[in-house]
Amino acid sequence: MSTEEITKLEQELDFLQTTNTGLRRSLDELTILQEMLKGISEERTIKDIISRFFDIIKKTFTVKGYIFFEKAEDKSISPVHYEHLTEWDLTEKYGINKGILEWAINEKQISNIPAICEGEEEASLLMIPFNTANKDYGIIAIGIESGADEALTLNVSENLKLSASQAATAIENVHLYKDIEEDKANISDLKSLMLNILDSLVNGVTTIDKDKKLVHMNRNAYIMFGITEEEVVGKKYSDCFPEQLVSVIDFILKETYEKGFVLDYQVNYELIGGVNIPIGMSTNVLRDDDLKIIGVTILSRDMTASQELDRLRKLDKLKSDFVSTVSHELRSPLTTIKAYLDTLINRVDEDDKETRNMFIKTIETEANRLSRLIEEMLDLSRIESGKIQLELKYIDLTEVVENTVNLCKVQSETHTIHSDIPSDLPKVMADTDRLTQVFINLLNNSIKYSPEGKNIWVKLYEQENSLRISFKDEGLGLKSEDKYKVFEKFYRVDSQKTSDIGGTGLGLPVVKKLVEMHHGKIIVESEIDKGSEFIVVLPIKES
């Protein structure tokens, strides 16, 4: 072997030895680095990650300080964490501007920039970008007390890559963690918003799943159903709802699963407090995103308001009915009067006294009817608007009833009026004139609606702390459905037998109102074709 060859082999050996030593030392360093890097992923803030990364760098280099620039969503970078290094240092000592930092981030390039000012030959700046496959997070610039030529060996460069990658992953985790927390907060905000919206509904909303367990109830559902138990969600409604409600829900759930919905099912539901409110329940099936039925949502509506609306609507109709009825009622006697007068003036011979008298008599009758009608209407409206004041005194009813009977006897001699009017009864607090009006009206009706020759009984008696005045006849009688309708304004029993009998349809309403003003009531007993009995019941008050 020639000397030349030996020298060459020696060189080769030397090279291999150096490489071997280098590799072994690098392996040691790598092991230490791995240990240090372990902690970095446990940090929960970016500042802590950066600061720990800086600590790792300190193990390899004598450091001056660092600046961490964060890359924002709009791709701009700005310094967010410092230690003993300023942006001014970057520019003045290393000639680094944002352009270079951005270049390093975009190129994902670890670089070591030599210092540019004199006397700083043994200093340089490490630029280490932090990025994962998904995102660039920023770059750290670290001032070190080593010249760029020697500081960044292949080994150090590899280790820095490894550390930067670990730090970037840790930063990514912090962001992900923050995102998750934000998502969680957003979801929770959204959830409470949805619950508040549901609670703000004036209707009750109850959701029940297929296993008949309560999924959700809004505030008004609790109130409407009178549920005081705090937490019913998750329980079967049959275990926490009152019995009556359970059977209602059983029924509407069955209906819903059969038909798909229920519309305004009316329930008069008694709350715990004993208040009866009318509830209308409407339902719909609840489906998931795949349109699979997962339960039923029940909307409960307090129907009081809509029932009140209903009542007002009826009242309004009644009013317009009243107006048309009144005008009709007023017009018919007037038409008769006008027709008779016309005939009397133009057609009847002045000397024909008999015909003239007959006409005048009819006109008088109709005029009386008209006047009575107006009288009663005025009475009724005065009573209804509370304009009539009773003149209350302790009076003896015996006298009042007797007077009534006497007055009416004159009117009809064809009926037999039997009266049973004892005189030793207690007095009652009443208005003589008004009660007389009541009794005359009732007795007149008995006469009017009884065929000639029939009997009428008037009886005054005491019963259950009240005085009762009964007017009983053998007249036409009332169908049971008409028994109380006769007290409605302008209600006339519609039959052939009554069509000839004149009446205003206001007598009984006035009677009823007047009796009620005396805190009394009227009882009606009647059978069609057999006769009727109207009993005025007046309370006896302790004096």
Added chain:
Amino acid sequence: MAVDEKKLKGIVDGIVGLPTLPTVLTNVTKMMQNPRVSAAQVGTVIQSDVSLTAKILKLVNSAFYGFPNRISTVTHAIVILGFNAVRSTAMSVSVFDSFGGGGATEGFDRMDFWKHSIGTAATARILAKKMNMKELEEAFIAGLLHDIGLIILDQFVHAEFVEILKLVKEKDMLIRDAEREVLGGVTHSEIGGWLGRKWNMAPALVEVIENYHSPSTASDNYQLSCIVHVADLLTKALSIGNSGDSRMPLVNKSAWEKINIAMPALPSVLQEVLESAKKSEAFFTMVNK
């Protein structure tokens, strides 16, 4: 497909006067096996070759690397761009020095070939960056050398190569099918691999050169093979240069999936490739000396 080693040997044995890599590059590669080697040490070795140094400095200051300030020494190039970047520029320069010139063969334009190779190199680097791979420079060199076998064929097995090109033109074949027919089953991939070994290139590079046409056959360097496969096709699709094929080879489905470019993102990736091909013009200026 099993390569006929005997046939391959028959072909390469006929190659006489194959250029060797400059000693500097061999030394740098050797030095970089020692992890504790410093930038200054590598820089000193490279600076001993003045012509190489000048070319490296031209490349590292080109738009391709885009460093905002001027880099004035190889050592600074190393600390700023990294060891591998500088080595890959040195490698590029050496390859261009060895194979840059040469006459025109009908159906195979050297300038178009290098344009395609540089384009593939730049594209492979972009894809590697997108996939967050650490070894961008390896991707670049792999892209640059993926078709180096074609140059060997053109330069040293010229008669057969002319025949291959004729087949490509007349029968509208893919170049590799024509190669198989003429060379008895051997293609430029195997020739390229052989050169790689001869030049002591990293095993990863050799494997990619041999397998990028069908990456599924690459064992250790599947990802890099996929990158070069897709980079080659994208460059072909954009008609950046020409490597002899007049037809587009089929894309390997699993390689495409591995690179994972979403269809909506494809236009922006293609745009990036075009821009990068433009930025890599500095490399192209080194070819035609």
